[in-house]
Amino acid sequence: GAVVSQHPSRVICKSGTSVKIECRSLDFQATTMFWYRQFPKQSLMLMATSNEGSKATYEQGVEKDKFLINHASLTLSTLTVTSAHPEDSSFYICSARTGVTEAFFGQGTRLTVV
Amino acid sequence: GQNIDQPTEMTATEGAIVQINCTYQTSGFNGLFWYQQHAGEAPTFLSYNVLDGLEEKGRFSSFLSRSKGYSYLLLKELQMKDSASYLCAVMDSNYQLIWGAGTKLIIKP
Numbered sequence: 001g002a003v004v005s006q007h008p009s010r011v012i013c014k015s016g017t018s019v020k021i022e023c024r025s026l027d028f029q030a031t032t033m034f035w036y037r038q039f040p041k042q043s044l045m046l047m048a049t050s051n052e053g054s055k056a057t058y059e060q061g062v063e064k065d066k067f068l069i070n071h072a073s074l075t076l077s078t079l080t081v082t083s084a085h086p087e088d089s090s091f092y093i094c095s096a097r098t099g100v101t102e103a104f105f106g107q108g109t110r111l112t113v114v
Numbered sequence: 115g116q117n118i119d120q121p122t123e124m125t126a127t128e129g130a131i132v133q134i135n136c137t138y139q140t141s142g143f144n145g146l147f148w149y150q151q152h153a154g155e156a157p158t159f160l161s162y163n164v165l166d167g168l169e170e171k172g173r174f175s176s177f178l179s180r181s182k183g184y185s186y187l188l189l190k191e192l193q194m195k196d197s198a199s200y201l202c203a204v205m206d207s208n209y210q211l212i213w214g215a216g217t218k219l220i221i222k223p
Contacts, residue, residue, distance in 0.1 A: 006156075034211075043201060043215045044157070093156050108156035 002028045004096050006106025013084055013113055021079045021109045023094030029074035030096035035067075038091040038108075050077045084113040116140045118214035120202050125220045126192055134187045134200050134217045142207020148176050148187045149201040151216065157201055160187065189219075197221045 003026040013019050023033055031052050036044040048056045048069050056069035066088075068080040077096075081088055094106040117139045126132040138146070145164040149157035163169055163178035163185060175188040187200055202214040 043213045046211070046213075049210075091154075104159065105156040110154070 002026075002096070002098050002104045004030075004094065004104045004106045006094050006109055008109060009107055010110045011112070013111070015085055015113055016083055018080055018082045019084055019111060021081075021092055021094075021111075023077045023079070023096070023106050025075045025096045025104075028096075028098055030077075030098070031074060032097040033071060033077040034095045034097070035069060035077075035079050036093045036095070038093060044093065047079075081111065084111070086113045089113045116204075116206065116212045118202055118204060118212055120200075120214040120217045122215070123218045123220065125222060126189075128192055128194060128221055128223050130192050131188065131190050132192060132219065134189070134202075134219065136185045136187070136202035136214055138183050138185070138202070138204045138212070138214075140204045140206045140212050143180060144205040144207065144209055146176075146178055146185050147201075147203045147205070147211070148174075148185075149203065150198050151201060152198045160200075192221050194221050194223070 005024045005026050007022045011019055033050045035047045037047050038044050046059050047062045048058045050056045050069050050071040052071045052074050058064045066082055071077040089112050091108050091110055093108040120136045147162050148160040150160050151157040161176035163176050168177045173190045178185045199216040199218050201216045203211045
């Protein structure tokens with residue numbers, strides 16, 4: 001099946017710094033990638049939809065200037081959390097679409113801001 | 115509005131069978147997904163139903179009734195490693211996934 005690789009799996013950063021998370025589709029081309037955030041014991045919350053070569057579409061309530069998404073190629077999308085604060089600490093997950101079905105997730109990134 | 119309902123938590127015994135239900139109300143329907151998520155890990159794909167009926171895949175089966183807005187995930191011969199959260203998600207008319215809150219399944223020896 002399709003493989004989506006997300007890196008890093010865990011990151012700890014200081015408040016005020018920026019963190020970049022990479023999401024790569026290893027054996028297929030993903031025209032659309034999705035970025036989710038998940039708080040403990042809660043379901044996935046869609047943050048944005050990223051289309052290759054165009055600006056990401058953000059969900060209501062998600063700050064586009066804080067969560068920068070770049071989808072420069074058909075195999076790579078990045079999420080940069082800028083000026084991170086402790087409340088940004090969360091589990092961030094990307095997924096990539098193959099055709100209609102969206103079935104493949106990255107491993108997730110546990111971000112802790114101290 | 116769009117809504118996905120599934121039980122918050124279920125408990126079952128090792129070796130038994132458990133059925134996790136999911137009901138949905140969405141704007142359009144382009145398929146229903148079940149995912150398994152172990153604590154601290156990303157979800158993994160279990161099944162995709164777009165037509166009515168039962169799809170069987172090893173110990174796991176998924177059923178869909180579009181007219182009733184209803185699906186269930188059936189897990190047979192439960193193993194301790196099946197302890198996880200099971201997420202139901204529906205793809206709406208815009209091909210966006212609408213997620214349920216997940217059902218935490220606890221398996222007891």
